[in-house]
Amino acid sequence: MSAGVLEHALLPVRPGEEDAFEAAFARARPLIAAAPGFRSLRLSRCLERGNVYLLLVEWDSLEDHTEGFRGSPAYQQWRALLHAFYDPFPTVEHFTEVLTASPER
Structure with missing residues (x-):
């Protein structure tokens, strides 16, 4: 798999x-998890700034997110559940893997 x-x-x-x-994110999670091309999701809370979260979502392709999910009725539900919480609205960026590391054993 790529x-x-x-x-x-x-x-x-x-x-x-x-x-x-x-609580709203827990309700929204199945909406994104059912999207074609969705691989995984991780939501983490910042230790230094408790009102800031890091969302990492793995997709098969950029288009699976930007066209598939964002163009779907499920995204409209996602938006209704979550977007009112943000101030300011977050910037979403997409990355491809360049290098990884793990503990040597």
Whole structure:
């Protein structure tokens, strides 16, 4: 299987709305997980700034995200669940793998 595409977004959530955001994200997760070309998702919370989250999503291709998911009815539901939490609205960027490392044993 090819390396695919890694979507990266820092999600600045309005302070005080973190619990509601996490609950909404849990409801939104199946929407993206069912999208063609979706491989995996990781949502992490920043230790230094507790209202900032890092979203990493692996896709088979850039188009699976930008055209497939974003052009789907599921994305409209995703947007309705999550976009009101962001201030400011996040920048989403896409990456391809260049180099990896793991512990030597």
